[in-house]
Amino acid sequence: MGEIAERYRRRAEAFERKVAAVRPEQWDNQSPCEQWTARDVVDHVVTMHGVMLMPVARTLAAADDPLTAFQEARAAVEEVLDDPMLALTETDTPTGRLTTEQHIDQVISDDMVLHGWDLARATGQDDTMDPDDVERLWAGTAAIPADLMEKFRTPGAFGEGIEVYGPEVEVPADAPLQDRLLGLIGRQP
Numbered sequence: 001m002g003e004i005a006e007r008y009r010r011r012a013e014a015f016e017r018k019v020a021a022v023r024p025e026q027w028d029n030q031s032p033c034e035q036w037t038a039r040d041v042v043d044h045v046v047t048m049h050g051v052m053l054m055p056v057a058r059t060l061a062a063a064d065d066p067l068t069a070f071q072e073a074r075a076a077v078e079e080v081l082d083d084p085m086l087a088l089t090e091t092d093t094p095t096g097r098l099t100t101e102q103h104i105d106q107v108i109s110d111d112m113v114l115h116g117w118d119l120a121r122a123t124g125q126d127d128t129m130d131p132d133d134v135e136r137l138w139a140g141t142a143a144i145p146a147d148l149m150e151k152f153r154t155p156g157a158f159g160e161g162i163e164v165y166g167p168e169v170e171v172p173a174d175a176p177l178q179d180r181l182l183g184l185i186g187r188q189p
Contacts, residue, residue: 004087004105007105007109008077009078011116012078014112015070015112015115016067018120019042021125022038022119023123029122029123031119031122032118034166039066041115041119041122042066042070042119043066044111045115046060048108052080052100052108053077055100055103060076080100080101081104086100087099087101094158095148110137113134116129128178129178129181134177134178135177138184141185149165152165153165153166165184165186166187168186169182169186
């Protein structure tokens, strides 16, 4: 198993634990994402799994239960990551040409860390992110060129209804790295 697949599995396991811990009455709780409830956060992560599968001609079946939907999406992505031919299939993405596994790593794998925080906040769970993930995400996000970061902050720049990051939230320079990362992507830590 490669590094990307291992990272995906570790992050998916952490996200799945958060989804499984949501009580039925919490699904409508407001998340830190202004337009989303806890259910919307999971729906977004599942939908993005489906988007990552499209270049390799895979689709997801609909599931009403958020946990089942995520588990099925996770299984489909893990199947792709386990197949070298599918994982190394190249595709055009908004940030350039990538292999399917690179695209998974840069989009949904990272999303599960950040949206795991959103889900935890919405449902009163521990919102501490893995410190290694925080460092990796900070390094990658802080290195995004200003013009591309501006595009990431522009609602609809990558398609109707898609907003990658919100406006930056000022966080003290000496704040914990997790808080600085969250502020950089537009979250109030």
